[in-house]
Amino acid sequence: METRPSTFKPAYVRQAKELYAQGLTDRELAAVFGVSRSTIFRWRAAYPEFAEATKLGKDVADDRVERALYERAIGYEEEAVRVYHPTGAEEPVIVRYKREVRADTTAALQWLRARRPGIWARPMPPPEEEKNIAEEIRKAMERVDRIAGSRLRQAPHHQARE
Numbered sequence: 001m002e003t004r005p006s007t008f009k010p011a012y013v014r015q016a017k018e019l020y021a022q023g024l025t026d027r028e029l030a031a032v033f034g035v036s037r038s039t040i041f042r043w044r045a046a047y048p049e050f051a052e053a054t055k056l057g058k059d060v061a062d063d064r065v066e067r068a069l070y071e072r073a074i075g076y077e078e079e080a081v082r083v084y085h086p087t088g089a090e091e092p093v094i095v096r097y098k099r100e101v102r103a104d105t106t107a108a109l110q111w112l113r114a115r116r117p118g119i120w121a122r123p124m125p126p127p128e129e130e131k132n133i134a135e136e137i138r139k140a141m142e143r144v145d146r147i148a149g150s151r152l153r154q155a156p157h158h159q160a161r162e
Contacts, residue, residue: 007035008043013053020057023064029054073111075103 012033019029030037044051080099085092112120 006043006046007033007039008047008050012043013047013049016050017053017057020054021060023061069107069111072101072104073108076101 015032016029019032024032026037026040030040033040040054044054077098077100080097082095082097083092084095109120113122
């Protein structure tokens with residue numbers, strides 16, 4: 001059985017690294033190259049330089065997200081601009097100012113859970129004890145009989161007419 005020649009081009013190594021660094025996903029990269037996602041996976045397996053480039057590119061994007069999450073967790077100050085157009089003025093007034101972005105506890109918890117899972121990981125629910133289903137059903141049926149039986153004893157008895 002003959003296989004088609006690969007559509008891989010050496011230029012894809014540099015492109016993949018740059019595109020992943022911009023935050024593209026495997027699916028988006030495949031669309032840029034005009035191939036399927038599985039082709040991207042095959043190229044990684046067949047071309048070590050391509051695999052390394054995709055890893056390095058993703059690391060760059062991950063580092064950017066990590067820094068942004070850290071800043072959001074601790075809060076930061078940023079330059080902001082507000083534009084006013086006062087009544088009667090010919091031109092708008094542009095005001096630059098520093099704006100405080102407060103720390104976000106959700107971002108802080110996310111950061112700590114990823115970096116220090118031994119301390120900050122969500123507690124696991126207690127393990128459920130194995131239950132004997134047949135025994136649970138038997139007990140439930142006894143409760144139903146007990147409740148239904150007491151109601152039957154309390155209900156007035158009617159005699160059928162002859």
